[in-house]
Amino acid sequence: MSEHEVTLTINGESxxxxxxxxxxxxxFIREDLSLTGTHIGCDTTSCxxxxxxxxxxxxxxxxxxxxQADGAEVETIESVAVGGALHPLQEGFWEKHGLQCGYCTPGMIMTAKNFLANNPNPTEDEIRRGISGNLCRCTGYNKIVEAIQYAAEKIQADAGGE
Amino acid sequence: MIPGAFDYHSPRSLDEALSLLQQHAGDAKILAGGQSLIPAMRFRLAMPSILIDINRLDDLRYIEERGDHLAIGAMTLEHSLEDAAVVRSSYPLLHDTAVVIADPLVRNMATVGGNIAHADPANDHPGTMLAYDATVVAKGPKGERTIPIDDFFTGLFENAMGEDEILTEIRIPKPAANSGGAYTKFERKVGDYAISAAAVQLRLDGGTVAAARIGLTNVSAVPMRAKGAEAELVGKSISDAVIEAAGTAAAAECDPSPDLRGGVDYKRDITRVMVKRSIQQAVARAKGGK
Structure with a gap:
């Protein structure tokens, strides 16, 4: 059994x-780095x-x-709010009630963050496809889709205001 | 769930990977995208004592037309297939397949070569590559060789490569004029394996089917072609009756196992419908449709 020295950037810190x-x-993220915002759901590559x-x-x-992440940049949910200010996605989940138990939320937000970076003005259908690898057992997804739509609009409005 | 202990190697070149594999033949597993292997290791269904991680071999990530074929490097991410312009424009069967493999997160890690080398009849690429009449390129200590896809899948999770060989490339013949293909998958939900799926690649000569190959997903112990269904098409003038006959033949020749996704009769009937829908779509595309 081999042991390896791993150096990576986690939320901007090496x-x-x-x-x-x-x-x-x-x-590694939860136990070695004590960043417990990232959840373990199914343990079967499903949720x-x-x-x-x-x-x-x-x-x-x-x-x-x-x-495998040696040399990589890793971002977790703990990186999303900057200086105590909620990210538009976090604000969207708050405003649109995009969570009930909240267990899937960190994963949903990380997926949505990358999704909106690639597709800033998505259709509802594109959002549903974009989050199809993340399961939610509470909301029925409608509120999550609305939260992501809220964030997309907010991000665009903020960018336009500069 | 925590995998069993193993020694990990991360070679920086294909030659280094091959020499590690030769050194540890029989004990080592290649780690490609890991989206099948790591879950199997967590369940301890797989307990390799040595893992050779080839994710740093970026030379094996490419999608490009070369001469008479499309060459896909084994470590090409599934997600890259979705985005590749050449796949969208000229290989609709492959594009159909890429967008329904697992889910978007898995496709950011999973590789084309891994999907094929795993030789899981539930995976989506085997059926598609059988329909395309693809060729697998394997490299070992004795050099490189090509394996026709018809000879590649030898059993459940078994392929024709030696323990000291690595799958390096998949070659798909460039479709001739008046060709079309389609993949239709029936799944309970995104991320699950297919209940059944059908890959069809065909060529028309006027209204007649000049050539056709059909691969099926998750309805046999070994990835299979529906040769009976192909025979119902080739040489025939395309019609609803001919398409129905091909679907019926595929339903009869497949060999599904009952599981939580359904019983045998149900899966046979779904196979009939998937084959029909793929043929209809392939014909429409051969005639110039999307």
């Missing part, structure tokens, strides 16, 4: 840790609760080894 090869990225951005792309952190 960290170096020694990890067992079999350590999953989600366990997307563990979604984080690796080099900007949303992936399921339960289906990647921490050692």
């Amino acid at each position: 960290v170096t840790r020694s990890v067992e090869a079999r350590t999953l990225l989600v366990h 997307g609760a563990c979604t984080v951005l690796v080099c900007g792309k949303p992936v399921k952190s339960c289906t990647m080894f921490a050692v």
Whole structure:
């Protein structure tokens, strides 16, 4: 069983840790780095609760080894609010009641963040396809879609106001 | 769930990967996108003692037409297929397939080569590559060789490559004029395996089917072609009756297992419908439609 020194950037900060090869990225984030905003839902690569951005792309952190992220930039939900101000997505989930139990929310927001970066003005159908790798068992998704639409409008309005 | 312990290697070149594989033949598994292997390791269905991670081999990520074929590097992400202009414009069967594989998050990690090498009849690429009459390129200590897709899938999770070989490329023949293809998948929800799916690639000569290949997903222990259904099409003038006969033949020749997605009769009938829909779409595309 091999042990590896891993250096990666997590939410803008460089960290170096020694990890067992079999350590999953989600366990590394939650247990070694104590960032517990990233959730473990199904443990079967189905639900997307563990979604984080690796080099900007949303992936399921339960289906990647921490050692594979050596040299990568990783972003978790803890990076989203800047200086205590909610991100438009977080504000959207608040305003539009995009969560009930909240378990899927960190993964939903990380997926939506990348999605809106690539598609700032999406249709409802595109949003539904975009979040189709993230499961929610409470909301029936309608409120999540509205939250993402809210964020898309807010981000565009903010950009237009500059 | 935590995978069993293993030694991890992250080679920086294909040659380094091949020499590691040769050194540890029989004990080592190649880690491509990991979206099938890592779940299997978490369940301890797979417990390799050595993993050779080839995700740093960026030389194996490309999608480009070369001569008479489309060459796809084994480590090409599924997501890259969705976005590639050449796939959208000239390989509609492949594009249909790429957008229904697993879910968008998995497609950011999963690779074309991994999907095929895994030789899982529930995966979407095997049926599509069978329909395309693709060729697999494998590299080992003795050099490179090509394996026709018809000879590639040898069993459930088994393929024709040696333990010391790595899948490096998939080649899809450039479709001739008046060709069309389509993939139709029936799934309970995004991210699940197909209940059944059908890949069809055909060529028309006037109103007659000059050539046709059909691959099926998740209705057999080994990825299969629906040769009976193909025979119902080739040489025939396309009509509703001919398409129905092909669907019926596919339903009869497939060999699904009952599971939570449905019983055998249900899956056979879904296969009939998937084959029909794919043929209809392939014909429409062969005639110049989208």
